[in-house]
Amino acid sequence: MGWLSGSNISLSKDLWIGGAILLVILLTIILRKLAIYVDSQAQARSLAKAQSNHKNIELSSLSTTKSIRTYALEEIKMATREFRIRIGVGATSYVYLAELGDGQFGAVKRVMEERGGCQKMFLDEVSILLRISHPNLVALLGFCLDKGEQLLLLEYIPNKSLFDRLHTSKGKLSGTLSWSSRLSIALDIAYALDYLHSVADPPVIHRDVKSSNILLINDDHAKLADFGLCKLGHDSYSAQTPTIIRGSLGYVDTNYLNTGLVSPKSDVYSFGVLLLELITGMKSLQGSITLAELTIECRKNQDVDVMMGMLDPNLDGQVNVEQFRVLVHVANMALLENSMARPNMAEIAYRISSCMDHSDIDLPV
Structure with missing residues (x-):
């Protein structure tokens, strides 16, 4: 009996020791997993905070000029x-x-x-x-x-785009856009581009000047829209690094197409096409031919009667001849192949404004 009693005590002691060891092992595993979980949560919070800070920095950096x-x-x-x-x-x-x-x-x-x-x-x-x-x-x-x-x-600009006004059936229901209205719209966009090129800091190249991006406040005034293709410019008018060609066929600067070099003078070229659109009432592309190519003989002829051959027939000749000649000349200068020889938008705005000051009356040719 004594021997049996001693064996039971020894066995019980071994079981307690084994149980204690097992408990320590389980607690160690649980604590390790808990530590890993806590650490992962801390890392996740740190990452989320970093992402949030990055987003705030990113958005705050956009809001340096005005509060939006x-x-x-x-x-x-x-x-x-x-x-x-x-x-x-x-x-x-x-x-x-x-x-x-x-x-x-x-x-x-x-x-x-x-x-x-x-x-x-x-x-x-x-x-x-x-x-x-x-x-x-x-x-x-x-x-x-x-x-x-x-x-x-x-x-929100309620009166659609210049493209709609000139080229769609619904737009034409409002009647023919008068010569004086066309001049006024051209001047508004010239002022807008001059601001982007000469006042904005750094300068901005729009890269998508076209009639569908010109929204009409009314028949006499307009605003330039859609800055999705804009590029920040340089103090110099010459870009140094070729870029991917952006813009719309018929309006894209031929020098930009050939070299990949974009500058504010690329917008000047597009504005020249816009002037042709206002003068002729035609779209920038005529099939596979650009409006600049189609009109080159008429617009470079010194005979005013030949030049008048490209005037929008819907105007029924109701134009001021001197203003017409000025607008054609400005378009020709804006469309020069040599981009450096093109006038800047300040010069263009001055020429259009000056010719409008001479006469506000539409006269038959």
Whole structure:
């Protein structure tokens, strides 16, 4: 019996020791896993904080010039009624009408990745819009970068584009755009481009000047829109590094096409095409031929009667001849192959403004 009692005590002691060792092992495993979990959570919080700080820095760096409100996606959805009324289409975006309350409206540009848009292009556009402010540029009211959406809230211009006014059946229902209106619109856009090239700091090259990017306040005044292809320029008029060609066929600077070098003078070329569009009432492309190519013989002829052959027939000759000659001359200078020989937008604005001061009356030829 004594022997049996001693064995039981020894066995019980061994079980306690084994149990204690097992418990220590289990506690060690649990504590190690807990430590790993706590560490991973700390790392996740640190990463989230870093990403948040990066985003705040990124957005705050855009807001160096003027204060623009950022919107939540739900606010934009409510204002656009779930993107219900589409009022425009861009190369990488759709544009929707937004109701802002108190009878105010805005235009929401929705950048679409499936149309070639990307966050870098979106942030570049926001960055440029935050730097600029001019009566003849469409203004930025706010933006949204939320839940994968890239949205710009822009000033709403109700009267469509110059392209619509000149080239669509609906636009033509309002009657022929008068000669004086065409001059006034040209001057507004010249002022806008002069601001971008000479006043904005750093200078901005628009790279997509065309009639569909000119929004009409009314028949006499306009604003330049769509800064998605803009590029920050240089103090010099010559770019040093070739870039990917951006812009619209018929308007793109031939020197830019040949060299890949873009400068403010590339916008001057596009403005020259725009002037031809206003003079002739024709689109920038006529089949495979550009308007600049199509009109070259008429616009470079010194005989005014020959030049008048390219005038928009819808004007029925109701133009001031001297103003017509000035506008053709400015277009010719803007379209020079040698970009350095082209005038700058300040010179162009001065020429158009001066010829308008001479006579405000449309006279038959």
